Amino acid sequence: MTENAIKIEGLRKTYAARGREGAKEALQGIDLDIPRGGIFGLLGPNGAGKSTLINILAGLVRKSSGKVTIWGFDQDVNPRQSRAAIGVMPQEPNLDPFFTPRQSLEVQAGLYGVPRSERRTDEILALIGLTDKAGSYARTLSGGMRRRLLLGKALVHSPQVLVLDEPTAGVDIELRNMLWANVRRLNQERGMTIILTTHYLEEAEAMCDEIAIIDRGAMIVRDTTANLLGRLDTKTMVIEPETPADLPELPSGVTGERRADGALVFTYQSGKTPAAAVLSAVSNAGIAIRDVRTADPRLEDVFLELTGSGANRT
Ligand SMILES: Nc1ncnc2c1ncn2[C@@H]1O[C@H](COP(=O)(O)OP(=O)(O)OP(=O)(O)O)[C@@H](O)[C@H]1O
Ligand SMILES: [Mg+2]
Structure with a gap:
């Protein structure tokens, strides 16, 4: 076992050509170690490759080459263990409109094989502030509520690593503060390793111990937040x-x-x-x-x- 939460070596992703669009090299050989127990920010302009990287970690996008190790488990050698160690809140909502928040969380827990006695559905509903909406169809939830439900779904199997892809995009200030307070609590009280992307740099500055900036599929810099600020x-x-x-x-x-x-x-x-x-x-x-x-x-x-x-x- 390594001390890293995530180890990424030579990660490449080329999206195949589609229609008139040529092939797209979204990740051009990324090396990145993310230590356990911290809050790590992955930043970069639109199209940098952040979601591609995160979706590869989540097992939603297939990498072209390279090696990904999650909590000591090689994604290719131990796919089940590496998947169980990570929970991902994707940038794009993938909710079934006819499920209620309670059902969504239960179904997700089922997918991860969490036994009924170990499910924490009510606790998660409270954490994401959706107790009142537990029985409403997802299609009747507001955009911000849907994003919070996505966070809830990422938590059902109590992963060691929680990855949030732009968790606060389109979320109002009060909810944003609540979300960050919750993320901090998960980090401090449960020792969950957090990896997040955001375009609100003041959030990254306030939340993250360490930051990597990628641009056009390549790593530009990786350092502690304090050192990055000290550079200028x-x-x-x-x-x-x-x-x-x-x-x-x-x-x-x-x-x-x-x-x-x-x-x-x-x-x-x-x-x-x-x-x-x-x-x-x-x-x-x-x-x-x-x-x-x-x-x-x-x-x-x-x-x-x-x-x-x-x-x-x-
Ligand atoms: N499914 C796909 N098929 C083809 N190209 C894709 C696909 N998904 C992403 N891309 C391309 O890969 C590059 C990286 O996209 P990605 O979504 O990873 O960027 P991002 O850093 O998450 O950007 P944003 O800040 O806008 O969320 C972009 O050029 C994008 O157009
Ligand atoms: Mg993205």
Whole structure:
């Protein structure tokens, strides 16, 4: 047994040509180890290959080549054990419209061979906030409720690894917070390893210990969230002057901009320029300061720098 929850070696996927569309190389040789017990973020722009990778883990998409080991079980050698170790909430809803949430969970538990006495249907319904809707047909559930039911289905067999493919897409803020609180609880109290994708980078920043960014089927970077944020030492300082002011003369390495609302925005490398140098340039120009604030780089900045694309393109 290894210490990894997931081990991926040389994973490739080429979707066969269909109609007028040529073959598509969605994953071009991915190597990735995901340790046990953490919350791991898989990020990347639209079409990067995230869902392809996740669906291969789930056994929903057949890989072209490479090796996938889940909780120590090679997917090709021990398909049943490797499947039992993982629960996947897919990006695309795959619910039977004529099942109620309770039936969906029961059927899913049956598929995984969970004996009736060990089923936790009521507990899961409560966890996903669908106790009230337990008897309603899936087709009458709202989009957000359907997504929560998908999460419930991923949990029926108490997997060691829980994979969430854009769990909060189209989910309102209150539910999103509830969902993340639940995911954290599963991680902390049950020790479940969590792997998630999201286009909301502030979520990834807040939730994930480690992050991998893929783009066009290839791994771009993989590091702890803290290290990724530390890669950029760009700081932003926003100064609101007492009275309207022009940009002062600036030390080299500092760029300035006067915003439409009159605020002066300075960008500098914290490793090269101390904040005090920016402040004294402002006061030397005779500008009285009403308010000042600084901002650290966000995961969004790192993402944009590494992929050169928008994060919220969905
Ligand atoms: N069933 C399929 N047949 C053919 N091509 C596919 C299929 N599924 C995905 N692709 C292609 O593979 C590439 C990766 O798609 P994938 O869904 O894995 O991306 P993603 O990173 O999950 O994107 P998103 O952020 O939009 O969910 C895309 O170019 C997509 O068009
Ligand atoms: Mg996807």
